[in-house]
Amino acid sequence: MAIRAILLSKDSLDPRGIRLQGARVTGQLDLTDVRSAVPLKLEKCRFDEPVVLERAQLSTVSLRGSHLSGLQADGLHVDGDLSLKGLRATGTDQESVVRLRGAHITGRLWMEGVVINNATGSAFFADDLKVDGTAFLDRLQATCDSKHGAVQLIGARIAGQLVMTNCRLTNYGGPALHADALRVENMTGMDDLRAIGEGESGAVRLSEAHITGQLSLSQAKLYNSSGPAFQADGLRVNALVSLDGLKATGHHEDGAVRLMHASISGQLNLLGAVLVSDRGPGLAGDGLRVGGSTVIGGLQAEGAGEDGAVRLSGAHLSGKLSTRGSEKAVRLTNKGNGPALRADRLRVDSDVILASVTATGRGELGTLHLPGAHIAGDLTVGGSATNDSGGRIFLDLRHAHVHSQLSLFDQTFWREAFSKQETERPQLLLNGLTYRTPPTASGADIWLEALQKCMPHYSPQPYRQLAESYRNVGAEEQAKKILIAQQEAFHATLHRRRDKAWHRTSDLTVRYGYRPGRALWLLLLLLLAACGVMTIWAEPHGLLVHPGDGSHCGFIETIGEAVTRTLPLLRFAAYGGCKLTDSGGAQAVYAVMLILQALSWALLTLFVAGFTGIIRKPSS
Template sequence: MDETQPSPVLTDLTEFEQRVVNTARRGEVARPATAMTVEELAVTDDPEMRIRADLLRELLRGLHGDLDPRGIRIAGVRVVGRLDLDHVTAITGLDLYRCALPNGVVCRYARLRCLYLNHCLLTHLYADGLRTDSSLHMRDATITGTGELGAVRLSDAHIGAELGLSRATITNTTGPALHADGLRTDSSVHMRDATVTGTGELGAIRLLGAHIGGPLVLDRAAITNTTGPALHADRLRTDSSLHMRDATVTGTGEHGAIRLLGAHIGGQAVLLVSGLDNSSGPLLVLHEAQTTGALLFPAAVVCPAGQEGMSRHGCPDSDRTLTVHGLTYPILRETSWRQWLHLLVHHTLTYWPQPFQQLAATECAAGHDNNAREVLITQQHDLRRRTPEALGNRLARARHALWGWLGRYGYRAHRLATALAVILTLAATLSLLAGHVTTHPDHHAAERVLPPTAKPTDPGTPCSPVELIGLGIDRGLPLGTTGIRAHCDLDTTTGWGQTFTAILWALQALLWGLATLAIAAYTGLVRKPT
């Protein structure tokens, strides 16, 4: 040993501990002759099944000489005492397999080559500020801790490759199960088939401001928090996708069961959960979240009825809510646009215009312009239903309702053209009727214009049906004339003639208004993304 190197503190090594040192120098796995379960190891007093935590610390510091690059590899033992690696810069990696660490592990601000605790049992892992050159794996581990620090704490840690927690069971009865604010990984985070139970408003899994260099995989995970969010990941950033296929998520409270406020998903957001519950708040919070790939989210997760259409009578499951204002996505999958529209109308707490605009833009980009118009019409209906005060006074709200009925707020301009045709037909019908209403003997409310030389006692000449129809159109048209009134017109010297004239004036004013709205609708002048 180099004389300048510090001497090890432990010199009274047991036979097994000496074997651990020797195998670490050769890069072999040290294991006792007898096999026990991790639960049995946690309470065993057999010296052949135990190794002191202090020895592992000394080995990693290089106090027992050079070690093989393959690292310290130990299987099936109990680590006695807390494994304290705070601020340690390790010369090699540590791989503990099926080991019991009943006093937990601390490696705050340590620099490790790698750390593997697969199939291990431990009370906690506190690793704030940890740096690893390679992966941190705790697959199939059982971690049961208490306190607000979390059972597994990786705040501001930097994992040089993958964080593996697949099939792990992590439990904390008084705080988060995984507390990893500001975590950074250069590769993926895998928590497939994990069982995670936390407590409190911090969340069962807490990933605030974390940056995942690959996908975040929570497929088939069971995440539970009875007093706060299940997944609390505000401002999470992943360079790849988020996967939650067949996950079961139960949260509680106003912060939501799954909370991804301001998150950025660099690929698909696969939220194909099999169960999502929150007894006292939103199921999903996606305020200002962004996914660059498709959003896969079945509407039935929120609305078990799976309603396709819109209903004015609400939804029986309207207490199951989500928050999606500010959410952006390029495409929706696993749910139809009508189902998503149903969620926006009946399963959001307040009216926001952006979710409707986003859905309309997505449908428009897919070439479904008619769907996009239907979304925007529904947006205006929802605006009037939930925030009528935004439209102004009663008169303004009445105008908005009338505009919706006549022209669907400018998104169904053909309805205005139909209304124009109906009013013109009504004008023609009234004129035709006027030609058959007798005002006095041998005269009608509408008849041929008498020549200047005619006497007042001369009998009138009836107009033909074509002339009467033309007269109605002539008097109804806002602009332009047919010229029919030069030889067939209403007799305004009679009461009936004046009545028909007044009615046709009213129809002409209505036609003026409809024509103006039709032009505005076709040119898009009245379509406001309110």
């Protein structure tokens, strides 16, 4: 009561204000609605009753190193710094032990090393707090059992930095840190944070928060036994976000780390992070926007369910998505029934480099699920991808687009896949995938074999896309080889004998239209056969003679007769000078020549069709 009376006294006060150190205050210090322009410093004091500063308007305030059962300072206005360094507060207030709801501090907020314990409510409740300088909350320890956050900063506004490094926050009934709609005009540091929370709200919650500077949770450890570890849906950060070395464990369908529809203008780092959820994804980033690169080298993500271990559906990454930057391999594991990576409709404006990845999925969605993805640069996937149960699909790139090079695994991976029995062989879904240049790493032969052996059903588009990529670099012969292989695969899908016979004929004669010169060679063989029939059979046996006197025909006349009868388009001058007789043998020769003539016309037709591309027109 004496302190209140002094501050309200009309007598002039010492400009140095009120200073009290090491005292024990037995009554309640209640400065509600008090206005004072001098500093108030009550340091290393012990208060038996909660300190009340509600709606007070004070100059610099310091409770540094003091022990108290509560601080009620809703609506407090401080024209300077508020220092609670080393404060010890233990109480049983059902709302909060330390309250700064709606407070306004024009200077800095010092809460370094503060220890707050509350068995029945929140520890530090500061919704709508406004700090015009930096808020130092590093090494803060808060323990409580409340549906509110152990540290609650919903709607708070901090013009400087928010420093929460090395904090230890525990809430047995709700979030450890609840800061929805928080706004920080500078960087926010939560390195080495330890947070244990409970419930669906998350252990650390930053939904719809807006941080103008960097956000760092490097080496932080977050745990929630019944919800997400880090809930940051709609988060906006105008610079880099560092989650390097983050260890986050959640137990909920929402996943361990949620960045749904978050927007990060700078780079997103997840180097060496360990994200674990036993009921949902390790990382859920649907609709995530990242303006810089996304670096996930050494990431260990474990999830369960159809959402995947890492989910980036509809995300838009302006920079690279890369696994580089760490010596550790990336491990993506789904222990439920779903993919390791689910990134349908992912858009990346640069390269996607998934090298040294060990991905394990389960179920029909496949291990790496990227249908409809759009990648403006290269797509590189290396390491291993396995589907443990419920299906054999390990890569789904249906209707995806890669603007530049495609590199999927190395030859060792593919050789091992090809060596397995057909019923155990891993499967690819590639229908609609487009890319510009030939696949690297595996090579044309390996990739072609992958199309033949690892696609669950025949589809012409993957073959044609592969051929087109070789045409783009001028490798026309390689393109034809691939298209011939496509026709061979198509032949296996035919069922009617007539279709099979025609298809096989086009193979033998013009190689499905891609080798039309073969028909000309066969035509030459027919001409040789016709010449043989005439010179070896007809002329020596008197079956081919001059019609006037019945004399034998000369060699050139015989050859001319053979060529002209086989190909009527080629009429020799000597034609008409020799004629087959009416004998039975001559009639047999005539029949043979008719057959050879029909075959020659067929070969000519096939040659023209193959040369002009008509034989390749069907969509098969």
